[in-house]
Amino acid sequence: MKRFLIKxxxxxxxxxxxxxxxxxxxxxxxxxxxxVFTGQVDKNYITEDIYYxxxxxxxxxxxxxxxxxxxxxxxxxxxxxxxxxxxxxxxPVKNVSGINRIILEVDNPLLNRITLYTPGQNGGFKEQEIGxxxxxxxxxxxxxxxxxxxxxxxxxxxxxYLRVESFTQLIIPIKLGTYNxxxxxxxxxxxxxxxxxxxxxxxxxxxxxxxxSTRDKSYLYYILxxxxxxxxxxxxxxxxxxxxxxxxxxxxxxxxFLFPALTAFASIAFIKQFLLTKQFAPRAEKLFWVxxxxxxxxxxxxxxxxxxxxxxxxxxxxxxxxxxxLGMAGYIWMKHKYKPAVYFLAAWTIFLLGIICFVLKDAGxxxxxxxxxxxxxxxxxIEVILLSxxxxxxxxxxKKEKESxxxxxxxxxxxxxxxxxxxxIILETKVNExxxxxxxxxxELAKTLHELKETETQLVESEKMASLGQLTAxxxxxxxxxxxxxxxNVNPLRRDVDLLVDLLEQVxxxxxxxxxxxxxxxxxxxxxxxxxxxxxxxxxxxxxxGINEGASRTAxxxxxxxxxxxxxxxxxxxxxxxxxxxxxxxxxxxLLNGSIEIEKNYSGIPLVECFPGKLxxxxxxxxxxxxxxxxxxxxxxxxxxxxxGTWNDETDxxxxxxxxGIGMDESTKKKLFEPxxxxxxxxxxxxxxxxxxxxxxxxxxxxxxxxxxxxxxxxFIIKIPIIHSN
Numbered sequence: 001m002k003r004f005l006i007k008x009x010x011x012x013x014x015x016x017x018x019x020x021x022x023x024x025x026x027x028x029x030x031x032x033x034x035x036v037f038t039g040q041v042d043k044n045y046i047t048e049d050i051y052y053x054x055x056x057x058x059x060x061x062x063x064x065x066x067x068x069x070x071x072x073x074x075x076x077x078x079x080x081x082x083x084x085x086x087x088x089x090x091x092p093v094k095n096v097s098g099i100n101r102i103i104l105e106v107d108n109p110l111l112n113r114i115t116l117y118t119p120g121q122n123g124g125f126k127e128q129e130i131g132x133x134x135x136x137x138x139x140x141x142x143x144x145x146x147x148x149x150x151x152x153x154x155x156x157x158x159x160x161y162l163r164v165e166s167f168t169q170l171i172i173p174i175k176l177g178t179y180n181x182x183x184x185x186x187x188x189x190x191x192x193x194x195x196x197x198x199x200x201x202x203x204x205x206x207x208x209x210x211x212x213s214t215r216d217k218s219y220l221y222y223i224l225x226x227x228x229x230x231x232x233x234x235x236x237x238x239x240x241x242x243x244x245x246x247x248x249x250x251x252x253x254x255x256x257f258l259f260p261a262l263t264a265f266a267s268i269a270f271i272k273q274f275l276l277t278k279q280f281a282p283r284a285e286k287l288f289w290v291x292x293x294x295x296x297x298x299x300x301x302x303x304x305x306x307x308x309x310x311x312x313x314x315x316x317x318x319x320x321x322x323x324x325x326l327g328m329a330g331y332i333w334m335k336h337k338y339k340p341a342v343y344f345l346a347a348w349t350i351f352l353l354g355i356i357c358f359v360l361k362d363a364g365x366x367x368x369x370x371x372x373x374x375x376x377x378x379x380x381x382i383e384v385i386l387l388s389x390x391x392x393x394x395x396x397x398x399k400k401e402k403e404s405x406x407x408x409x410x411x412x413x414x415x416x417x418x419x420x421x422x423x424x425i426i427l428e429t430k431v432n433e434x435x436x437x438x439x440x441x442x443x444e445l446a447k448t449l450h451e452l453k454e455t456e457t458q459l460v461e462s463e464k465m466a467s468l469g470q471l472t473a474x475x476x477x478x479x480x481x482x483x484x485x486x487x488x489n490v491n492p493l494r495r496d497v498d499l500l501v502d503l504l505e506q507v508x509x510x511x512x513x514x515x516x517x518x519x520x521x522x523x524x525x526x527x528x529x530x531x532x533x534x535x536x537x538x539x540x541x542x543x544x545x546g547i548n549e550g551a552s553r554t555a556x557x558x559x560x561x562x563x564x565x566x567x568x569x570x571x572x573x574x575x576x577x578x579x580x581x582x583x584x585x586x587x588x589x590x591l592l593n594g595s596i597e598i599e600k601n602y603s604g605i606p607l608v609e610c611f612p613g614k615l616x617x618x619x620x621x622x623x624x625x626x627x628x629x630x631x632x633x634x635x636x637x638x639x640x641x642x643x644x645g646t647w648n649d650e651t652d653x654x655x656x657x658x659x660x661g662i663g664m665d666e667s668t669k670k671k672l673f674e675p676x677x678x679x680x681x682x683x684x685x686x687x688x689x690x691x692x693x694x695x696x697x698x699x700x701x702x703x704x705x706x707x708x709x710x711x712x713x714x715x716f717i718i719k720i721p722i723i724h725s726n
Contacts, residue, residue, distance in 0.1 A: 033072070034092040034157055037102060037176055045107075045368065047078050047174045051090040058086050062117045062125050062161050065090070073172075077368035080170035084308050087170060089162040095152045103182045104160070106146040107173040107373075109238030112166040112253065116148045119158060132253050136246035143186065144238030167307040168256060173368055189370060193237055196377040200230045203384045207391065218273045218391060225266035229380050231259040236376075257302035260314055261295040264321060268292065271325055274391070275341055280332045291321045322352055343390030347383040354379020493540065493547070500540075503531055572724060575612035577653060578602045581644055584619040591627045595638050601645035605653050609724040614696045621689040622657040622716050629661025629714060652702075652719050660713040669706055701725060 051070035070090050113131035130146045141147045204226045211219035234240030241252045268288045277285040294317050302310040333341035357375035360366040510523045630640035645656040673694040697704050708714035
């Protein structure tokens with residue numbers, strides 16, 4: 001291949017040559033150097049021979065540049081740092097070769113926008129823009145670097161202008177060459193990039209396979225780290241924009257901030273898992289959250305804030321994080337002698353050396369060539385390989401620890417087995433002893449339970465006897481009145497009957513006498529008058545009526561007693577609740593003392609499937625308590641009132657027993673249905689009546705609700721299902 005020569009010629013020393021080519025370029029200046037393109041290549045870049053101008057206003061046009069003072073670069077690769085200004089570059093080129101097609105290449109894929117201005121034939125300029133604000137496929141040559149084709153005749157001098165703006169670091173390496181020479185340089189660079197990405201791809205799939213086999217999170221975080229580092233390098237080299245997202249220029253501009261942040265997150269997650277920082281350096285580990293927050297802030301700032309500041313922060317955060325991770329690994333090795341820390345130190349040191357070499361290249365201390373440009377790739381590739389070895393060694397360490405753990409577990413298991421055998425013997429002895437003790441306790445408990453059941457039975461029977469006594473007293477009182485009425489009428493009736501008998505005997509004697517009829521009538525009339533026969537007849541009728549009423553009242557009382565007592569109370573049957581309430585009123589009637597009014601508010605409720613005798617016992621207990629509460633308040637004076645009511649809905653019957661007695665407070669309501677709880681004086685009650693009533697209602701699948709306030713009386717509402725269900 002024919003080589004091309006690019007060299008610098010100063011105008012004062014080559015005035016004759018300038019005069020020969022002056023007509024070929026209207027923009028060459030007598031005080032500027034020109035770049036002579038002769039055909040042979042003796043160096044890579046021409047940047048030191050070009051001129052540059054800073055435009056802080058962003059408003060300057062190419063026509064306004066003619067009278068502006070440009071500065072000579074003087075550097076093989078011009079580094080202008082991170083700046084929000086627009087920079088103009090003046091490139092005077094003299095073509096002394098026989099090749100008209102010259103390639104101008106800016107060897108930095110990270111620059112956002114580059115515009116070439118080529119002089120036109122009519123004094124104007126032809127404008128050509130390449131950058132990250134358009135699809136990659138809009139470029140003419142599809143090169144990852146910015147590349148322009150210059151068509152210039154032999155013997156002519158043309159001044160070209162480049163306009164460059166970018167929020168990334170303004171590193172300006174510019175080449176001039178033929179199409180073949182530029183392609184050859186690109187090929188060498190692409191071979192190195194291909195080797196690098198091949199290594200990263202192999203390491204990615206190797207560690208992915210190991211992760212799927214071991215499920216070790218260290219491998220998961222490591223493959224994420226390899227992926228993020230690869231994405232960073234795809235962005236730096238421009239291959240990501242070319243092959244992965246060519247139609248997404250917005251994502252290409254944002255990726256310069258996203259991918260380094262992802263790399264930082266993945267590296268932090270990896271070192272925490274790989275070096276066990278939570279175990280070996282728990283306090284120092286918390287500082288990682290500061291770096292995570294810093295990168296998170298920088299991502300937000302890159303989208304909504306100052307991108308120039310975001311790029312500077314990106315570089316400012318990366319170095320402290322790298323050094324901190326290096327220091328963390330050193331501390332863990334020195335403090336805990338954890339072997340994986342040595343591998344991490346070696347790998348991370350090589351990676352940092354690659355970064356330092358790259359930075360020194362940007363600073364101009366090291367030459368700008370293929371090696372220094374690729375130093376980060378070389379360092380990261382070696383780092384990835386070493387860390388893969390480290391992870392493999394960590395598996396061996398974990399395997400040894402697992403084997404040691406198994407041996408220790410076996411030893412402990414055998415020791416535990418021996419201890420368990422000994423303990424089993426001791427436990428069997430203690431169990432036998434405890435079993436005997438429990439057996440004795442169970443016998444004692446059974447005896448106590450039997451005694452408690454007998455006591456409970458006695459108490460229930462006592463309550464029944466108390467109720468029976470109340471029932472007997474009520475019946476005796478109720479029957480005594482009509483019986484007394486009957487007995488008090490018997491003697492007068494007997495006397496009147498005796499008089500009638502005497503009268504009949506005397507009438508018989510008169511009728512048998514041999515006397516005139518008129519005389520007989522007079523004697524009989526005189527006899528009736530003496531005995532006051534009419535009064536005697538009316539008195540006998542009155543006495544018979546009284547005896548009849550007493551007998552009828554007694555019959556009613558007996559009927560009520562029969563309804564109340566229900567000899568068939570243990571049988572479930574349908575019963576009239578209203579009838580049961582009335583029969584209970586008969587029993588408690590003697591307690592009313594004529595001073596307590598009973599108000600009935602019965603509804604036409606249906607028959608209820610229940611145990612009638614048991615429900616009547618509930619009614620008796622509730623009415624007795626209500627009458628007692630009324631007596632406590634009214635002291636036998638008129639004004640006491642006991643209200644009874646019934647109603648129903650579709651499924652249940654409701655019974656209300658309400659009084660205007662002394663009432664009760666919340667504390668009493670909570671304990672009302674507890675066994676042996678009573679507010680009555682000693683000797684007045686056992687405290688079992690309402691407890692038995694509550695259990696009886698529950699046996700009917702019903703409920704008792706109690707309402708009342710102190711001094712306002714009490715109200716009991718019983719709900720009983722119409723159809724009893726087990």
